[in-house]
Amino acid sequence: MKxxxxxxxxxxxxxxxxSQKLIREGFEFKHNDLGEIFDDLVKYGRTTGILPY
Known part of the structure; x- marks a missing residue:
């Protein structure tokens, strides 16, 4: 590339x-569904104090 x-x-x-090209080349996503992403987001929010409970 120039x-x-x-x-x-x-x-x-x-x-x-x-995403199909990435998967064909062997890439694997960390999360398989939106629920996993939300779970990690809530866990992060609680850990950092952004979410109060």
Whole structure:
């Protein structure tokens, strides 16, 4: 990649990959469903004191 190609552009270049491509290449997501994400979020909130109970 030649970063100088992007000189003068207002936005930093980004790489966009579909989740299907990542999975085909062997990538495994840490969470399998939204419930796991919410559970970890609540646990984090309680640990840091953001959530009072």
């Amino acid at each position: 970063p100088e190609r992007f000189a003068g552009s207002q936005e930093q270049p980004r790489v966009c990959l579909s």
